[in-house]
Amino acid sequence: MHRIFGSKENIQYCDREGAYVIPVCNGKIGVIHTPKGYFFVGGGIENGESHSDCVKRESLEETGYTVSVKAKVCSAETYCFHNEIGYFHPVQTYYTGEFISKVSSPTEDDHEFLWIKYENIKGKMFWEMQNWALDIVYKQYIFRLS
Known part of the structure; x- marks a missing residue:
């Protein structure tokens, strides 16, 4: 499933591919809170990096967890x-995933990892497309379990 947000204008854009994990534990979703707002754990893919490697690197940087x-x-x-x-x-x-173990402190000081109930985070992600993905995870992985 793929969705496009916004309208492409006849302008040069800065393209950035990214990979993110949306962990679910005990009916809660793991997110990162920064001064800008709420985001999923993950980020931009570096040269030659796979999606999985990107998520693993970003998770260590943002949360300290493998x-x-x-x-x-x-x-x-x-x-x-x-x-x-x-x-x-x-x-x-966006991928599902599980946090395995805390191996270090996060290196991004303004990033706080939180477990939040869907009802408390719904519609509050910084990116509209992450709100859309959050709703999909809720319907496919959380709602079915409740």
């Missing part, structure tokens, strides 16, 4: 204007 990347949930992209980047086209792929 992670097991599981099934692909969906993907999305958006066309937008970013205050620091300019015209921006992030393409994000």
